[in-house]
Amino acid sequence: MDFFEAVRSRRSIRQYTNDPVPDAIIQKALEAAVLAPNSSNTQTWDFYWVQSPEKKAKLVHACLNQAAARTCAQMVVVTADPRNWRRSQKPMLAFLEQVKAPRIVKKYYKQLVPVAYTSGPLNIFGLMKWIVAFAIGIFQPMTRGPHFKGEIQAMAMKSAALAAENFVLAIAAQGYSTCMMEGFDEWRVRRLLKLRCSGRIAMVIAIGKEAERGTWGPQFRIPLSEVVHII
Amino acid sequence: MDFFEAVRSRRSIRQYTNDPVPDAIIQKALEAAVLAPNSSNTQTWDFYWVQSPEKKAKLVHACLNQAAARTCAQMVVVTADPRNWRRSQKPMLAFLEQVKAPRIVKKYYKQLVPVAYTSGPLNIFGLMKWIVAFAIGIFQPMTRGPHFKGEIQAMAMKSAALAAENFVLAIAAQGYSTCMMEGFDEWRVRRLLKLRCSGRIAMVIAIGKEAERGTWGPQFRIPLSEVVHII
Numbered sequence: 001m002d003f004f005e006a007v008r009s010r011r012s013i014r015q016y017t018n019d020p021v022p023d024a025i026i027q028k029a030l031e032a033a034v035l036a037p038n039s040s041n042t043q044t045w046d047f048y049w050v051q052s053p054e055k056k057a058k059l060v061h062a063c064l065n066q067a068a069a070r071t072c073a074q075m076v077v078v079t080a081d082p083r084n085w086r087r088s089q090k091p092m093l094a095f096l097e098q099v100k101a102p103r104i105v106k107k108y109y110k111q112l113v114p115v116a117y118t119s120g121p122l123n124i125f126g127l128m129k130w131i132v133a134f135a136i137g138i139f140q141p142m143t144r145g146p147h148f149k150g151e152i153q154a155m156a157m158k159s160a161a162l163a164a165e166n167f168v169l170a171i172a173a174q175g176y177s178t179c180m181m182e183g184f185d186e187w188r189v190r191r192l193l194k195l196r197c198s199g200r201i202a203m204v205i206a207i208g209k210e211a212e213r214g215t216w217g218p219q220f221r222i223p224l225s226e227v228v229h230i231i
Numbered sequence: 232m233d234f235f236e237a238v239r240s241r242r243s244i245r246q247y248t249n250d251p252v253p254d255a256i257i258q259k260a261l262e263a264a265v266l267a268p269n270s271s272n273t274q275t276w277d278f279y280w281v282q283s284p285e286k287k288a289k290l291v292h293a294c295l296n297q298a299a300a301r302t303c304a305q306m307v308v309v310t311a312d313p314r315n316w317r318r319s320q321k322p323m324l325a326f327l328e329q330v331k332a333p334r335i336v337k338k339y340y341k342q343l344v345p346v347a348y349t350s351g352p353l354n355i356f357g358l359m360k361w362i363v364a365f366a367i368g369i370f371q372p373m374t375r376g377p378h379f380k381g382e383i384q385a386m387a388m389k390s391a392a393l394a395a396e397n398f399v400l401a402i403a404a405q406g407y408s409t410c411m412m413e414g415f416d417e418w419r420v421r422r423l424l425k426l427r428c429s430g431r432i433a434m435v436i437a438i439g440k441e442a443e444r445g446t447w448g449p450q451f452r453i454p455l456s457e458v459v460h461i462i
């Protein structure tokens with residue numbers, strides 16, 4: 001499907017038919033998801049593809065039993081965990097060695113990425129980073145984070161959202177529909193996925209074939225001129 | 232361009248040629264950006280399209296003079312401001328009236344959205360929301376936020392990221408390249424854009440025609456099996 005057609009056809013669908021969604025459709029969308037750009041290519045995202053009917057029932061319940069969750073054929077939970085930078089670092093460094101990347105790139109992944117993703121106990125290292133950035137920033141432009149735990153978490157969340165957008169568009173491009181859900185009980189979903197403390201749930205995505213009344217009306221956006229500012 | 236081809240062709244390009252990027256390309260990508268799904272359709276994002284050469288020079292400086300910023304033809308800054316829910320509420324309610332939306336949908340936008348986006352001074356209202364959600368959550372599934380200012384901010388940031396991903400893919404689908412930059416001096420960029428306190432910068436996007444050595448090597452991703460968990 002044409003790119004712009006996929007973007008236009010994607011709507012948040014809240015009611016699905018009983019048609020199944022083949023696993024190959026989900027698989028292809030997951031492959032597209034991980035091609036999204038992300039912070040320092042640390043790939044701190046995770047995708048929980050819920051296939052067990054028992055777990056799906058629990059997830060639907062945790063999604064407040066909303067129609068999109070209840071009627072969809074497949075569910076994928078997108079999570080963000082900044083501690084995952086450790087997972088990609090070793091293969092990344094091996095890859096950089098293999099493709100003979102410039103020394104500065106290797107240095108970035110070896111030394112700067114760990115600093116960026118560390119805030120230390122009680123954010124003490126984060127505070128130190130903030131002070132250094134503040135001092136340098138008086139004289140010249142300087143990055144202002146992420147320093148603290150919350151900022152590092154937000155950065156991982158942003159990357160997870162980029163991947164999630166690729167995912168829903170890839171589903172639309174294959175003729176199926178999705179609904180990104182933020183209305184869920186995070187505690188119950190966390191327990192279901194057995195997430196570690198540092199992981200957060202970005203969204204739960206319902207996937208299915210749109211039913212006749214999948215949305216309650218046409219798409220609404222405020223005029224582009226209100227959100228685009230030419231400076 | 233085919234959707235999957237656009238996803239595969241998108242790379243973070245750090246060096247551009249001198250070729251200009253026509254405004255129509257940016258315009259079309261911005262139109263695609265705002266079609267992204269977002270929290271309660273509040274459209275809390277903004278896009279600063281930097282056309283003044285003087286402001287572009289300042290922005291390049293605030294982006295630590297990195298090559299992508301220095302050599303690109305166009306720049307767009309994506310920001311997230313949760314207070315923008317007020318901007319979309321009135322037109323949204325008028326639209327819902329016009330398309331005869333179900334009463335529950337109107338109630339959601341009129342009553343629930345303002346509660347979701349409010350944390351009150353010193354997060355006091357946020358704490359009240361947390362306590363109520365905690366109490367209800369003991370007995371049944373219940374949403375766990377956003378309650379506090381930081382959580383509301385993170386939600387807006389997530390929506391801005393979804394739009395930004397549409398934007399970079401739309402540029403790729405038109406044969407141009409982008410680089411999402413997080414390495415910038417947020418304080419200096421804020422001042423340049425005259426952002427109000429509640430606004431945050433999601434990313435600065437460089438747009439241009441890829442130069443011969445736009446990346447230092449092939450794309451690297453860890454195996455899909457490490458990020459996809461079938462449960």
